[in-house]
Amino acid sequence: MWSHPSLALSPIQGALAVFALFLFFSRVLASFLFTCTIKAPVVGHRKWFEPKSLVRFRFLTRGKDIISAGYRKYKNEKFIVRRNDADILVLSNRYLDEIRLLPRTVLSNVHAQFKNLKGEYTYVSVVLNGDLHTRVLRNQLTPQLGYYVERSSAEFDQAFWDDFPQAEDWTVVDIQAIARTVVARMTGAVFLGYPACRTEEWLRTSVQYPLDTFQTAFTMRMFPTFTHPLLALLLPSRYRVRKHMRKAREIIEPLIAEHQAKDKDGANEIDTLLAWMVDHASGTEADPAEMSSRQLILTLASIHTTAMALSHALFDLCAHPDHINPLREEIDEVAKAHNGVDFLHQGLPRLEKLDSFLAESQRFHPPVLMAPQRLAMKPITLRDGTHIPQGTRVAFAAYEVLMDPAVTSDPERFDGFRAYRRREQAGQLRRNFMVQSDKDHLAFGHGTQACPGRFFAAAELKIVLSRLLTEYDMRFVEGESRPKTFFLDENCFPDPAAKLVLRRR
Numbered sequence: 344m345w346s347h348p349s350l351a352l353s354p355i356q357g358a359l360a361v362f363a364l365f366l367f368f369s370r371v372l373a374s375f376l377f378t379c380t381i382k383a384p385v386v387g388h389r390k391w392f393e394p395k396s397l398v399r400f401r402f403l404t405r406g407k408d409i410i411s412a413g414y415r416k417y418k419n420e421k422f423i424v425r426r427n428d429a430d431i432l433v434l435s436n437r438y439l440d441e442i443r444l445l446p447r448t449v450l451s452n453v454h455a456q457f458k459n460l461k462g463e464y465t466y467v468s469v470v471l472n473g474d475l476h477t478r479v480l481r482n483q484l485t486p487q488l489g490y491y492v493e494r495s496s497a498e499f500d501q502a503f504w505d506d507f508p509q510a511e512d513w514t515v516v517d518i519q520a521i522a523r524t525v526v527a528r529m530t531g532a533v534f535l536g537y538p539a540c541r542t543e544e545w546l547r548t549s550v551q552y553p554l555d556t557f558q559t560a561f562t563m564r565m566f567p568t569f570t571h572p573l574l575a576l577l578l579p580s581r582y583r584v585r586k587h588m589r590k591a592r593e594i595i596e597p598l599i600a601e602h603q604a605k606d607k608d609g610a611n612e613i614d615t616l617l618a619w620m621v622d623h624a625s626g627t628e629a630d631p632a633e634m635s636s637r638q639l640i641l642t643l644a645s646i647h648t649t650a651m652a653l654s655h656a657l658f659d660l661c662a663h664p665d666h667i668n669p670l671r672e673e674i675d676e677v678a679k680a681h682n683g684v685d686f687l688h689q690g691l692p693r694l695e696k697l698d699s700f701l702a703e704s705q706r707f708h709p710p711v712l713m714a715p716q717r718l719a720m721k722p723i724t725l726r727d728g729t730h731i732p733q734g735t736r737v738a739f740a741a742y743e744v745l746m747d748p749a750v751t752s753d754p755e756r757f758d759g760f761r762a763y764r765r766r767e768q769a770g771q772l773r774r775n776f777m778v779q780s781d782k783d784h785l786a787f788g789h790g791t792q793a794c795p796g797r798f799f800a801a802a803e804l805k806i807v808l809s810r811l812l813t814e815y816d817m818r819f820v821e822g823e824s825r826p827k828t829f830f831l832d833e834n835c836f837p838d839p840a841a842k843l844v845l846r847r848r
């Protein structure tokens with residue numbers, strides 16, 4: 344029988360073709376079932392008759408262009424972007440003054456994140472049961488920042504020798520993997536303490552759990568809701584999430600028991616954030632399984648965000664090496680004036696140029712293009728009459744705002760000291776600028792629900808970068824330039840294959 348060789352599909356190609364067809368038709372069906380009730384222009388359609396399902400697929404890789412087109416046209420109003428799992432209402436940041444103080448019962452970040460993460464399948468419902476994981480950051484970590492930064496820095500001192508190359512020759516390193524491990528250790532040191540924070544098991548769990556949760560959620564978001572119960576049973580990443588959760592319980596439950604035993608003995612000194620959480624839990628928050636899930640939620644929020652910021656900052660230093668000497672001079676000066684632990688307490692806030700550089704690096708390379716994100720828990724009518732129906736996904740175009748010439752002059756130019764110079768000229772060198780949020784600076788969200796871990800994140804970044812700048816020369820691998828940023832919907836991450844070359848000074 345005649346057959347054209349190029350049409351003969353291998354079993355794998357056949358399975359992929361069936362998968363692609365299933366994906367396409369299930370999305371088309373969902374497009375018919377799903378109707379948008381928000382009144383705002385929709386962006387992203389190439390032609391008015393283009394099916395919604397195609398626009399949703401395009402958002403996957405071209406989300407940046409679609410948000411940018413919407414922002415250019417409607418930056419003072421609102422527009423809708425179509426993502427595979429939802430239509431999202433992108434509001435002008437001028438609405439933020441009104442919206443930023445609305446409580447979670449009206450506009451909720453956790454409910455939006457729960458939906459983004461497909462929480463009913465990825466076991467993150469713990470975030471809806473209580474807010475112990477944000478209370479611990481607001482009420483203990485940030486007010487006692489100096490104490491916890493000392494612990495984190497002590498862990499970095501060890502990680503520096505364990506995880507960075509010590510050879511005097513140029514050495515190619517997988518800097519993103521190193522950044523994840525180092526940040527996981529520094530964060531683990533304050534949450535779980537020694538020795539848990541450094542064990543291979545906890546490091547693997549705390550780095551892999553967020554990746555597998557994200558992979559599960561992301562895959563599910565590509566398929567319509569009615570397929571999810573079946574799909575959930577088929578995803579290997581979801582089984583891995585369960586494995587990480589079991590492992591986390593094995594590690595964390597003995598730590599909880601140990602702390603409770605100390606409480607009984609009267610030796611109840613709180614030395615880790617886990618201990619604080621155990622003592623301040625209410626209702627089901629105290630359940631050991633829930634407590635260990637909550638530790639994992641904290642890894643989800645903290646490790647990859649901070650590790651990516653660190654990698655991006657190093658890539659930006661190599662791409663713009665003229666910043667390196669002024670930064671080294673600042674670090675030397677501050678270290679001379681504040682040595683030892685004083686460097687952590689008094690010195691870090693004085694690293695104004697480094698702070699400015701980090702803010703600029705984050706301006707170009709945020710972890711998400713749209714922040715903050717919220718879910719309308721009830722119908723809302725804003726002062727200008729804009730109506731937001733219950734269940735609407737609301738977001739702000741954080742990246743576009745900072746790339747707007749009305750907010751940042753000459754926005755396409757990387758200028759690591761722009762914030763520093765602006766503040767110096769205005770005679771108002773404010774400390775920790777990178778963590779300040781306002782309606783134009785949304786990298787950490789804004790308002791009452793803004794990132795509660797940002798002060799700690801900034802301190803971690805400054806501790807690591809000040810030492811790396813002092814002790815290493817750095818460059819890209821021969822013949823390579825700044826790694827590309829990849830996009831998946833509104834999420835951004837550096838090319839996972841990108842490496843860096845370091846040499847001890």
Ligand code: HEM
Binds near residue numbers: 452476646710792793
């Ligand atoms: C460079 C690093 C980081 C970035 C860019 C970042 C960014 C963000 C953003 C954009 C939000 C959403 C805020 C909103 O909806 O208004 C958020 C929330 C959150 N972040 Fe961060 N974050 C970082 C580091 C951290 C760290 C180190 C921790 C923990 C120590 C943390 C804990 C959290 C938590 C718990 C939430 C949820 C808050 C809530 O439910 O109210 N983040 N973060």
